[in-house]
Amino acid sequence: MKKIFLFAALLQLISAQENLLINVYNRPAKSLSGQWNYIVDPYENGFYNYRYEPYDNAKDPGKGAYFTNAKPKDKTELVEYDFDKSDTIAVPGDWNTQKEKLFYYEGTIWYKKSFDYRKKKNTNRVFVYFEAANYQADVYLNGTKLGKHIGGFTPFNYEVTKLLKEKDNFLVVKVDNKRKKEGVPTLNTDWWNYGGLTRDVKLVETSDDFIQDYVIQLDPNDRKKIKGTVTLNGSDIAQKKIRIIIPELGLDQMIVTDSSGTASVEMQSQKISYWTTQNPHVYNVIVQTQKDEVVDQIGFRTITTKEQNILLNNTEIFLRGISIHEESPVRHGRAHSLDDAKQLLTWAKELGCNYVRLAHYPHNEHMARLADKMGILVWEEIPVYWTISWDNEETYRNAEHQLTTMINRDKNRASVIIWSMANETPTSDLRNIFLGKLAAKTRALDPTRLISAALEQSSVPGNPNVKIISDPFANVVDILSFNQYIGWYDGLPNKCKDIRWNITQNKPVVISEFGADAKYGFHADTLTRFSEEYQEYLYKETLEMISAIPQLRGISPWILVDFRSPRRTLPNIQDGWNRKGLISDDGKKKKAFFVLQKFYNTKAAMNKK
Ligand code: GCU
Numbered sequence: 212m213k214k215i216f217l218f219a220a221l222l223q224l225i226s227a228q229e230n231l232l233i234n235v236y237n238r239p240a241k242s243l244s245g246q247w248n249y250i251v252d253p254y255e256n257g258f259y260n261y262r263y264e265p266y267d268n269a270k271d272p273g274k275g276a277y278f279t280n281a282k283p284k285d286k287t288e289l290v291e292y293d294f295d296k297s298d299t300i301a302v303p304g305d306w307n308t309q310k311e312k313l314f315y316y317e318g319t320i321w322y323k324k325s326f327d328y329r330k331k332k333n334t335n336r337v338f339v340y341f342e343a344a345n346y347q348a349d350v351y352l353n354g355t356k357l358g359k360h361i362g363g364f365t366p367f368n369y370e371v372t373k374l375l376k377e378k379d380n381f382l383v384v385k386v387d388n389k390r391k392k393e394g395v396p397t398l399n400t401d402w403w404n405y406g407g408l409t410r411d412v413k414l415v416e417t418s419d420d421f422i423q424d425y426v427i428q429l430d431p432n433d434r435k436k437i438k439g440t441v442t443l444n445g446s447d448i449a450q451k452k453i454r455i456i457i458p459e460l461g462l463d464q465m466i467v468t469d470s471s472g473t474a475s476v477e478m479q480s481q482k483i484s485y486w487t488t489q490n491p492h493v494y495n496v497i498v499q500t501q502k503d504e505v506v507d508q509i510g511f512r513t514i515t516t517k518e519q520n521i522l523l524n525n526t527e528i529f530l531r532g533i534s535i536h537e538e539s540p541v542r543h544g545r546a547h548s549l550d551d552a553k554q555l556l557t558w559a560k561e562l563g564c565n566y567v568r569l570a571h572y573p574h575n576e577h578m579a580r581l582a583d584k585m586g587i588l589v590w591e592e593i594p595v596y597w598t599i600s601w602d603n604e605e606t607y608r609n610a611e612h613q614l615t616t617m618i619n620r621d622k623n624r625a626s627v628i629i630w631s632m633a634n635e636t637p638t639s640d641l642r643n644i645f646l647g648k649l650a651a652k653t654r655a656l657d658p659t660r661l662i663s664a665a666l667e668q669s670s671v672p673g674n675p676n677v678k679i680i681s682d683p684f685a686n687v688v689d690i691l692s693f694n695q696y697i698g699w700y701d702g703l704p705n706k707c708k709d710i711r712w713n714i715t716q717n718k719p720v721v722i723s724e725f726g727a728d729a730k731y732g733f734h735a736d737t738l739t740r741f742s743e744e745y746q747e748y749l750y751k752e753t754l755e756m757i758s759a760i761p762q763l764r765g766i767s768p769w770i771l772v773d774f775r776s777p778r779r780t781l782p783n784i785q786d787g788w789n790r791k792g793l794i795s796d797d798g799k800k801k802k803a804f805f806v807l808q809k810f811y812n813t814k815a816a817m818n819k820k
Contacts, residue, residue: 230444231619232368232415233424234507235340236576239331240413243324243339243382246299247408249306250277250292250321251313257292257321258349258385267349267356277321278351278383294323294383302412303342305405308544313406319387322408327378334419337375339382340368342410342547342575346394349385361609362395363388364537364572364594365616368415384408395609396594401789402536402571403775405545410575418502420445425498426622427455427476429483429511431659434524437462437478437511441498448472456497485524486510486625488565491586493625510583510625514661516689519762521661521719523588523628529818530588530721530765531811532566533559533793536774537574541798543775552577556585558771558794562804563811568723568767571596571634573617582626589624590663590723590767591617592631595649599633601641610645611652618656630657633664633684634723635694643683650687661689665723668693676709685716691762694724694769698749703738707752712760721765725753729803730784731773731795741784746791747802754810768807772796 232238250257257277259265266276274281274290283290300306306313306320313320330337341348345363349356353376357369388406390398423444430436441453451468455476460483466474484492493508512524520527539546540554556578559567567587569578572594582589593613600606614630621627632649636642646664653662666682678695685691691714698704704727714720729746737748750768757763773792779785788796793804 230368230370230423231366231616232338232340232417233620234505234623235366235413235415236580237506238415238417240340240415241326241328243326243412243414244302245324247302247322247324248294248297249300249323250294250297251316251318252277252321252385253318255319255387258319278349278356278385279354280323280381280383294321294381300407302408303410303547304407305345305409305545306407307403307405317389317404317406319385319389320407322384322386324382324412326380326382328375328380328414329377330375331416332418336370336372336417336419336421338368338415338417339371340366340413340415341408342366342412344384344386344408344410345388345404345406345545346390347387348408351383353380362613362616363409364574365613366576366620367616371414382412393600393603393606395599395606395613396571396596397599399598400571400594400596401776401778403777409545410547418445420448420451420500421503422453422498422500422505424619425505425507427496427498427507427509428623428659429485429513430477431513431515434485434513435479435481435483437480437483438476440473440475441466441468443468443472443500445472451500454497454499456499457494458497459494483511486512486583487524488528488586488588491584491625493583507623508580508583509623512625514628514659516661516719518717519719519764521690521721521764528565528764529814530566530767531564531814532568532588532590532721532765532767533562533564533807534568534570534724534767534770535559535574535772536570536770537572538772538774540772540794541796543796547575549577549581552581555771556581556587559587560585561808562771562793563808563815565815566590566765566767567771568592570770573613573620576620579621579624579627583624587626588628589626590629590631591621591627592634593617593649595633595636595646597635597637599636599642599645601639601645607645607648610649614649614652615656618653622657627660629661629663629690631663631665631692632688635665635667638667638682638684646684647687650684663688663690663692663721663723666691666693668695671713676711678710678712680714680716685718689718690721690764691716691718692721692723695722696725697756698752699727704745704749704752707756710756712757714760714762716762718762719764720760720762721767722757722763723767724769725749725757725766726769726791727803728779728785728790729801730790731797731799731801733784741781741790743802747806750803750806754806768793
């Protein structure tokens with residue numbers, strides 16, 4: 212029964228996306244990165260006419276609609292914008308850190324990129340692929356609307372085969388980063404609302420019938436078996452042969468698609484080198500049809516829990532982690548590049564980590580792909596953060612779409628072991644229903660990984676120093692996670708000694724946040740807030756306190772690097788930065804970094820015994 216369930220789940224995941232391409236990194240693509248023209252449009256004058264009617268709905272939008280990229284036909288004609296005479300901005304990249312006048316800007320900015328494009332083969336198809344755009348993108352090619360995407364951290368693409376010309380194409384994108392009550396995230400967050408085409412944009416060319424999607428994983432019920440599902444996209448995809456090759460394992464199998472263009476594979480091998488954090492072995496997996504071929508690097512492992520333990524390949528593991536925001540170290544602004552990912556994950560490794568929590572939204576794809584290669588386990592989450600509109604059906608659909616896209620993009624990444632539904636969301640019946648639906652969706656889409664969320668913790672009535680996890684969602688998740696700030700938001704670090712954690716659920720505990728602000732280079736005694744000594748003292752006290760929790764199987768302290776937040780305004784200390792980083796925004800390690808590093812190195816040495 213379980214096997215049928217798994218197979219059905221994989222199918223549902225593949226069909227869940229509107230022809231979202233995966234593994235774009237390994238496909239031939241023309242990057243549209245570089246300088247784009249842009250127009251700042253706070254009144255959305257390029258989108259609505261003066262009666263506030265969207266030009267999208269007009270039969271003839273006229274030259275006032277920015278997406279027409281209009282030019283006056285002669286000196287008499289009135290056109291009150293001109294992309295080509297407007298300033299330029301780099302894509303990928305948030306606009307806040309590229310233009311001082313846009314640092315605090317929240318609203319619409321129009322981007323325009325002109326390009327020529329000649330297809331390699333006339334029968335091929337072409338897609339424009341966006342790795343992310345924060346927060347809402349309306350996309351037009353050569354004056355035709357391709358679609359609208361909501362959600363600032365997940366990829367999307369549109370087929371442009373029939374619209375492309377060999378010369379003078381113009382891609383116009385309206386990006387609006389205004390925060391919305393019904394949004395995901397909602398109005399209030401503790402991070403900077405970086406707007407724009409924050410990740411790469413590229414043209415991906417495929418054969419007319421191509422490999423749309425695949426998932427190739429170790430069968431959780433049989434560690435000698437690799438199973439998978441492949442789906443084709445095109446007009447002639449039924450009863451088609453697909454070849455799955457894993458050269459290093461000597462596996463080479465032919466499967467045939469059903470009437471819907473989907474096929475499943477099961478391959479046995481006695482010599483699989485399982486992916487682990489010490490030996491992050493990834494295999495070249497080739498998926499081939501007569502017309503298309505995609506190669507991916509996939510690690511084979513299982514991740515499960517057994518009572519209070521987390522098991523990687525049936526071996527107990529302690530998650531020595533750290534939380535990370537998608538903030539480019541040293542350069543600042545939204546991280547998006549492989550170099551950004553290398554810097555962040557190298558610092559995590561230096562800290563002694565075998566695990567990272569990518570907070571509070573799906574990070575760029577480089578992070579999970581690099582974590583696969585570096586042997587770092589990953590927690591990924593969607594920005595269902597704080598006070599979401601639990602009663603709004605559109606909000607739920609948005610959250611579920613972001614969740615589905617995140618899972619669909621990274622389902623072949625061995626490093627990703629936990630899908631998180633939420634962070635610090637106030638408990639209520641509506642919230643429990645909302646999160647319960649997300650959890651059910653996650654299990655349906657991917658039953659091979661664990662689910663968690665940063666749950667609410669509280670005190671026993673009448674005894675504030677006895678902490679419990681009373682959050683109803685604790686009954687749903689595989690891993691009990693929660694953020695706790697005793698010693699920073701709740702008393703001073705010495706309060707840790709008075710606290711007892713009375714966790715009754717028989718599940719692994721991973722503390723998803725603790726920490727304190729410290730301004731790098733500010734030295735004082737251990738009770739002076741924002742000093743490195745205070746942060747160091749809090750880490751020492753907290754590590755001692757939580758080590759007494761019998762179910763503790765991991766931590767991801769808050770946070771690897773200082774990050775920008777409009778909530779943090781203390782002059783000469785925060786200046787718009789949340790200073791809980793163990794590393795400063797210009798890459799310097801604070802004293803607490805070495806406290807955690809020592810704790811992890813000791814833990815690692817103990818576990819090797
Ligand atoms: C919260 C929240 C983080 C925030 C942190 C803080 O737990 O999850 O997003 O940045 O606390 O207050 O620094």
